Amino acid sequence: MKIGRVVGTVVSTQKHKKFEGAKLLLVQPLTLDDQPIGPVLLTVDTVGAGVLEKVLIVLEGRAAGEALKRKATPVDAAIVGIVDTVDVQP
Amino acid sequence: MQLARVIGDVVSTHKDDGLQSLKLLVLQPLSPDGRDTGKTLVAVDAVGAGVGEQVFFVRGKEASFPFYPTVVPADAGVVGIVDHCSIE
Numbered sequence: 001m002k003i004g005r006v007v008g009t010v011v012s013t014q015k016h017k018k019f020e021g022a023k024l025l026l027v028q029p030l031t032l033d034d035q036p037i038g039p040v041l042l043t044v045d046t047v048g049a050g051v052l053e054k055v056l057i058v059l060e061g062r063a064a065g066e067a068l069k070r071k072a073t074p075v076d077a078a079i080v081g082i083v084d085t086v087d088v089q090p
Numbered sequence: 091m092q093l094a095r096v097i098g099d100v101v102s103t104h105k106d107d108g109l110q111s112l113k114l115l116v117l118q119p120l121s122p123d124g125r126d127t128g129k130t131l132v133a134v135d136a137v138g139a140g141v142g143e144q145v146f147f148v149r150g151k152e153a154s155f156p157f158y159p160t161v162v163p164a165d166a167g168v169v170g171i172v173d174h175c176s177i178e
Contacts (some may be wrong), residue, residue, distance in 0.1 A: 007122065007177055007178055008094070008122050008176050008177035008178060009175065009176055010146065010172055010174075010175040011172070011173045011174050012146065012170040012171055012172050012173055013171070013173055013177070014137055014138070014170065014171040015137060015169060015170030015171065016136050016137060016156050016169040016170065018155070018156075019170060022127060024146075024170075025141060026093075026122050026175065026177060038091070038099055038152065039119075039127060039128065040122050040123065041091065041092065041151060042091035042092055042093060042122060042146050043091070044155065051178050052170045052178060058128040061148075061150050061151055063134035064152075065152070072155040073152070073155060074136065074148045074152045074154075074156050074169045075148060075169075076091055076148045076149055076150050076152050077091055
């Protein structure tokens with residue numbers, strides 16, 4: 001799993017039927033000191049996250065599909081939590 | 091998943107049986123502000139997208155799920171057409 005920040009939303013009418021009702025959010029992955037790292041990802045939201053919130057994302061198909069609670073969903077990234085705090089011991 | 095623009099299509103007559111009658115699209119991945127990013131790739135189409143449209147696609151084994159239970163030998167698939175996206 002990775003930590004990221006929600007940076008935007010995507011609206012799509014014509015999409016695969018397994019996506020129906022799913023919210024699509026753009027997430028910028030972050031390092032532990034909150035620096036952007038890597039390309040922005042398109043994820044499905046299963047926890048009700050909003051723009052600018054820090055979130056926990058899974059980047060693997062089976063885990064993302066289980067988060068949506070639908071079998072064989074063509075999805076490879078999902079938001080599975082909203083991060084309150086991260087503590088790293090040096 | 092990632093945003094992309096469809097920039098072409100691929101015609102292949104001799105191909106794996108699992109790919110028969112599937113449309114193959116050439117995608118240019120995009121950053122959320124619409125700039126080209128990364129290498130172009132070929133993806134199978136599951137939603138009826140066409141050249142010039144902004145889409146989103148999935149990578150990996152999940153690209154074959156729209157055609158379930160048919161097993162499609164694909165590692166990238168278009169699964170939605172973008173109406174609009176907003177970035178903060």
